[in-house]
Amino acid sequence: MKVLGVDIGGTKIRMGVVDEDLNVHLDEQVPTTFPLYDSLEKEIKNVLEKHPDVERIGIGTHGFVDSKRGRVVYATDLLPGWSGTEVKEQLEQATGKLVRVDNDANVAALAEAKVGAAKEYERTVCLTLGTGLGGGIILDDYIVSGGPNGGAAEIGHMILYPNGHPCPCGHKGCFEQYVSGTALKRRIEEANLPYSPKELFLNADQDAEAKELIDAFTFDLAVIISSLQATFDMDCVVIGGGVSESAEYWFETLKEQLDDHLLNPIDVKVAEFGNEAGMLGASLLVLDQ
Known part of the structure; x- marks a missing residue:
């Protein structure tokens, strides 16, 4: 199985296609542009066209995140207009893929806990x-x-x-x-x-x-x-x-x-x-x- 991991930052978005053995099949960065959701959906669809075998999408983002709903509750001016965005709901409708969203520090911690310094x-x-x-x-x-x-x-x-x-x-x-x-x-x-x-x-x-x-x-x-x-x-x-x-x-x-x-x-x-x-x-x- 392959998934798409997306890391949203204030200046760039990093996207990687990764399989269950953590082999990375794509690793690319694009500038963060606004309105953010529109540009994010466009970039993700571009990746899915090149990698149609991607089954799921995981997203880490700056801000306070309701991880159950996949909604950005609050983001600072680092990501203007991002507060309130229903990321999971909108992306699942746009791509037909399962989507999970969490705070960027949480997903970085998950990497360290699962396969990094704290494994x-x-x-x-x-x-x-x-x-x-x-x-x-x-x-x-x-x-x-x-x-x-x-x-x-x-x-x-x-x-x-x-x-x-x-x-x-x-x-x-x-x-x-x-x-x-x-x-x-x-x-x-x-x-x-x-x-x-x-x-x-x-x-x-x-x-x-x-x-x-x-x-x-x-x-x-x-x-x-x-x-x-x-x-x-x-x-x-x-x-x-x-x-x-x-x-x-x-x-x-x-x-x-x-x-x-x-x-x-x-x-x-x-x-x-x-x-x-x-x-x-x-x-x-x-x-x-």
Whole structure:
């Protein structure tokens, strides 16, 4: 069986035709254009014409998603006009194929849990440290997602510091305001350090202020992981996203911080998949049906 996995981002849409052995028969990217649904349907139909043996379609997208209905409950201005779109219903009518839709962080987590860094574990929390903080939770092969507002597992908007730094969601002190790539840039600016995030890690051995900032970042990340452990009692945490590309410089510090915070030891790993995680995870949404 072959399926089509689609990863919808703010600037590009990645599509892959994948079989049950996870062999990739097509992997292509197209620019994200608007109105989004119309362009998405057009691109998917183009793929189906070339690959008529595709039986199902899995989609991972930015935004709050009602995964049962396959509906985008809310998306930011990153995807204008996407909020409220009945993706599953419309695509099934247009293609005659079974369609499943979920949040992009959830499908990336599914890829790591099924065939990536956490494939040996049953309960996994994946943290994507990018522009914001994405989260995906896989418990005993079940994706924690959906909810009446599509907001389950929106880890980035849990509160770390009440009345802390303002977040675009409207709250203050959210997780993602302290451990995302954007948060690192803000910490550097507030400390008046002349570094990019990558340069910060490279200079930590020579610059005491840089090391202090990294210690604060890893402390906050350790507190977040500890809080999630108390909620989900996971076997493994997988850390992905752009910030994870520099993990060799701060991972040991994080593990030291975790020793003081965890209720029980857990394994913490760096994600195996990069940009392809969304497409592979979207494929797995329907390969598992």
